[in-house]
Amino acid sequence: MDRRFADIIIDITHEKLDRTFQYIIPDELLDTVKIGSVVSVPFGRGNKETKGYVINITDKPEFDVNKTKSILRIDVGSDNSQTKLIELAAFIKQTYGGTMSQALRCVLPVKTKTKPIESIILKLSISEEDAKALIFESERKNAKARARFLRELIDVKEIPQNIVLQKLNIGRQTINKLVEMGVVEKIVISSYRNPVSGDVSKYDVVLNDEQRQVVDAIDKSERKVHLVHGVTGSGKTEVYIELIDRVIKEGGEAIVLIPEIALTYQTVMRFRRKFNDLVSIINSKLSQGEKYDQFERAKNGEVKIIIGPRSALFTPFKNLKLIIIDEEHERTYKSEQVPKYHARDVAIKRAELEGAKVVLGSATPSIESYYHALGGEFVLHELSNRANGATLSDVSIVDMRDELKSGNKLMFSRKLLSLMEDRLSKKEQTMIFINRRGYASFVSCRSCGFVYKCPHCDVALKYHTNGKLICHYCGYETATSKICPECGSKYIKTFGTGTQRVEGEINKLFPNAKTLRMDFDTTRKKGDYEKILSAFANGEADILIGTQMIVKGHDFANVTLVGIIAADLSLYAQDFRASETTFELLTQAAGRAGRGSKKGEVVIQTYDPDNYSITLSKKQDYKAFYNQEIAYRKLLKYPPIYNMAVILITGEDEDVVFNNAKLIFDYLDGRKGDSELFGPTWANIKMLNDNYRCLIYLKDENVDNLSEMNDILERYVEDKDIKNINIQYDLIPMSGY
Numbered sequence: 001m002d003r004r005f006a007d008i009i010i011d012i013t014h015e016k017l018d019r020t021f022q023y024i025i026p027d028e029l030l031d032t033v034k035i036g037s038v039v040s041v042p043f044g045r046g047n048k049e050t051k052g053y054v055i056n057i058t059d060k061p062e063f064d065v066n067k068t069k070s071i072l073r074i075d076v077g078s079d080n081s082q083t084k085l086i087e088l089a090a091f092i093k094q095t096y097g098g099t100m101s102q103a104l105r106c107v108l109p110v111k112t113k114t115k116p117i118e119s120i121i122l123k124l125s126i127s128e129e130d131a132k133a134l135i136f137e138s139e140r141k142n143a144k145a146r147a148r149f150l151r152e153l154i155d156v157k158e159i160p161q162n163i164v165l166q167k168l169n170i171g172r173q174t175i176n177k178l179v180e181m182g183v184v185e186k187i188v189i190s191s192y193r194n195p196v197s198g199d200v201s202k203y204d205v206v207l208n209d210e211q212r213q214v215v216d217a218i219d220k221s222e223r224k225v226h227l228v229h230g231v232t233g234s235g236k237t238e239v240y241i242e243l244i245d246r247v248i249k250e251g252g253e254a255i256v257l258i259p260e261i262a263l264t265y266q267t268v269m270r271f272r273r274k275f276n277d278l279v280s281i282i283n284s285k286l287s288q289g290e291k292y293d294q295f296e297r298a299k300n301g302e303v304k305i306i307i308g309p310r311s312a313l314f315t316p317f318k319n320l321k322l323i324i325i326d327e328e329h330e331r332t333y334k335s336e337q338v339p340k341y342h343a344r345d346v347a348i349k350r351a352e353l354e355g356a357k358v359v360l361g362s363a364t365p366s367i368e369s370y371y372h373a374l375g376g377e378f379v380l381h382e383l384s385n386r387a388n389g390a391t392l393s394d395v396s397i398v399d400m401r402d403e404l405k406s407g408n409k410l411m412f413s414r415k416l417l418s419l420m421e422d423r424l425s426k427k428e429q430t431m432i433f434i435n436r437r438g439y440a441s442f443v444s445c446r447s448c449g450f451v452y453k454c455p456h457c458d459v460a461l462k463y464h465t466n467g468k469l470i471c472h473y474c475g476y477e478t479a480t481s482k483i484c485p486e487c488g489s490k491y492i493k494t495f496g497t498g499t500q501r502v503e504g505e506i507n508k509l510f511p512n513a514k515t516l517r518m519d520f521d522t523t524r525k526k527g528d529y530e531k532i533l534s535a536f537a538n539g540e541a542d543i544l545i546g547t548q549m550i551v552k553g554h555d556f557a558n559v560t561l562v563g564i565i566a567a568d569l570s571l572y573a574q575d576f577r578a579s580e581t582t583f584e585l586l587t588q589a590a591g592r593a594g595r596g597s598k599k600g601e602v603v604i605q606t607y608d609p610d611n612y613s614i615t616l617s618k619k620q621d622y623k624a625f626y627n628q629e630i631a632y633r634k635l636l637k638y639p640p641i642y643n644m645a646v647i648l649i650t651g652e653d654e655d656v657v658f659n660n661a662k663l664i665f666d667y668l669d670g671r672k673g674d675s676e677l678f679g680p681t682w683a684n685i686k687m688l689n690d691n692y693r694c695l696i697y698l699k700d701e702n703v704d705n706l707s708e709m710n711d712i713l714e715r716y717v718e719d720k721d722i723k724n725i726n727i728q729y730d731l732i733p734m735s736g737y
């Protein structure tokens with residue numbers, strides 16, 4: 001029989017061992033060792049038995065077969081779900097670049113095994129008779145605690161140890177002595193931490209016709225990937241819940257991805273009301289141990305539904321049947337660390353490996369997904385009405401240049417002011433949304449024009465409420481001074497952050513209104529975010545002022561007015577997705593108004609009232625927006641029509657970085673096939689963390705050609721043994737560099 005060999009990664013925790021080692025697959029394991037198997041192999045000089053991951057199988061030996069060692073056995077813990085996750089890692093490495101270890105660490109993220117919580121139950125293991133005799137003897141010897149403990153045990157038979165220690169005030173020594181004597185037995189019950197708790201009231205939503213049709217269509221379909229385009233408030237969450245319910249009833253499991261910022265108590269409770277303890281969550285606030293526990297609970301079947309951001313995608317379910325991606329347009333689904341994968345694409349791959357379905361949902365689908373839906377790759381479903389009978393809000397656009405011309409220098413238009421006043425008098429709530437990127441809050445000298453910049457990054461420092469200047473890229477902090485460090489003038493001007501200024505003006509204009517502010521400064525501590533949202537939900541404030549954070553999927557019934565200050569500013573970001581982002585933000589923000597029984601109104605203030613992303617968000621006409629946007633992408637050869645990749649070359653020496661970028665460019669240019677190459681050019685932010693940043697752009701209609709370019713790049717880097725610079729490949733650039 002032909003020999004077969006396995007390429008194995010030994011240890012994903014050591015960057016140094018980031019390469020494969022080849023082993024012979026022994027005959028008896030030929031049928032069982034697969035890509036993704038976890039195996040034990042002899043490793044190193046002492047042939048120490050070590051765990052490894054099979055990532056490739058081949059019949060071509062790498063070197064002398066007589067010196068190649070054999071796999072010892074397949075690891076017992078190597079279950080089906082793990083095998084598929086390792087296969088998924090191979091896909092991630094292949095598609096997005098980076099090393100196999102990085103890909104493995106991403107799909108098998110929790111490596112520090114922590115102990116589950118253990119509770120100890122103490123039980124009497126002798127007869128009552130004997131126990132009573134012992135009590136008598138103990139009292140005679142004046143061992144009061146022991147006697148008290150034994151009496152309690154005779155009474156209740158079993159007591160948790162912590163109660164004995166804390167409530168009965170009996171010491172560990174007393175307990176242990178009795179255990180030693182064989183009088184008391186310790187029973188250890190281990191349980192995994194459950195981060196989700198809370199009241200479980202009954203679940204009572206009955207789907208409307210539109211929702212039911214979508215659920216049935218997805219459920220019955222043979223097709224794997226579905227896009228639900230549903231207006232804000234159309235009840236997409238209820239659609240997900242019903243789909244999950246059907247999957248669970250057939251013994252399957254489900255993953256629900258939602259943006260971290262939307263993963264609030266409110267959302268989790270909606271799932272919990274239906275599924276109770278079968279639901280758990282993953283989020284960045286959980287400790288490593290808690291995260292590990294959730295994956296263990298998923299693996300052992302205790303939990304059937306995991307809700308969480310990107311990383312929840314790698315939950316090791318054994319029978320995964322459904323992956324839902326809510327707010328699928330969100331940029332946070334793209335990882336900005338190597339491997340720079342997009343959760344949507346990886347979800348589709350995982351679903352393919354597991355035989356599961358993927359359901360994408362959004363009121364403003366990404367241009368990519370809608371394109372695939374129209375092209376027939378995904379199945380499109382529409383929800384065009386608000387579920388609880390509420391109507392969509394009336395949206396008006398105010399041209400702020402006209403306001404200025406007619407003498408209004410405030411940051412609020414007259415229209416917005418009069419509506420705010422009206423809402424205050426009716427005791428209804430208002431949300432004011434500020435595009436943070438638009439409101440620069442840097443500090444500058446009015447005399448010489450000096451701007452405080454980060455010494456490590458090519459960006460202006462941002463002014464914060466605590467009086468500090470902070471770099472939003474590297475975290476560098478410094479204090480502001482009263483005089484200009486450049487010219488010594490006193491005219492150093494510090495602006496508050498955008499949200500602060502808005503709050504200040506509102507407090508001046510409406511001194512009796514209660515305001516809440518939600519931004520970077522007010523949400524730095526764990527729990528801050530939830531506190532502000534629940535205070536607003538409870539009616540503790542009339543007006544909520546905030547950045548992007550306030551537009552994500554929150555449901556406040558009493559909000560009937562949304563004001564959007566300076567809507568167009570994100571249009572100027574140097575990024576081909578700028579219009580998409582603006583349309584998305586405006587539509588989502590507008591979607592916050594009028595979700596209850598009262599109709600909502602939205603005022604969009606802008607200096608650019610004719611821009612299509614603004615006029616079409618007024619009409620809340622996604623399809624018209626899509627048509628304009630896709631024409632622009634076609635014209636300029638941008639995704640999704642063309643695939644695009646960015647090579648980021650960074651290093652501490654400006655010349656070394658640029659020269660290397662030039663060499664890489666020329667090398668690739670000679671091997672590019674049909675791909676188009678642009679660059680090298682300096683990034684928008686030329687320096688970050690003391691590193692210069694240079695870019696090469698690649699475009700190709702066929703995504704496989706771009707993956708191939710990455711292979712070529714990797715080989716080049718290996719051959720040349722490049723030092724002092726770092727090279728990253730990004731297949732799906734989501735934001736400007």
Ligand code: ADP
Nearest residue numbers: 205206207208232233234235236237238387388
């Ligand atoms: P989306 O996620 O599409 O924005 P939600 O699922 O949050 O919408 O639903 C919006 C509101 O409508 C929620 O308050 C929800 O409880 C309510 N809702 C959803 N479906 C129904 C239904 N079939 N009947 C009554 N109310 C519903």
Ligand code: ZN
Nearest residue numbers: 445448484487
């Ligand atoms: Zn100055």
Ligand code: ZN
Nearest residue numbers: 454457471474
């Ligand atoms: Zn910095």
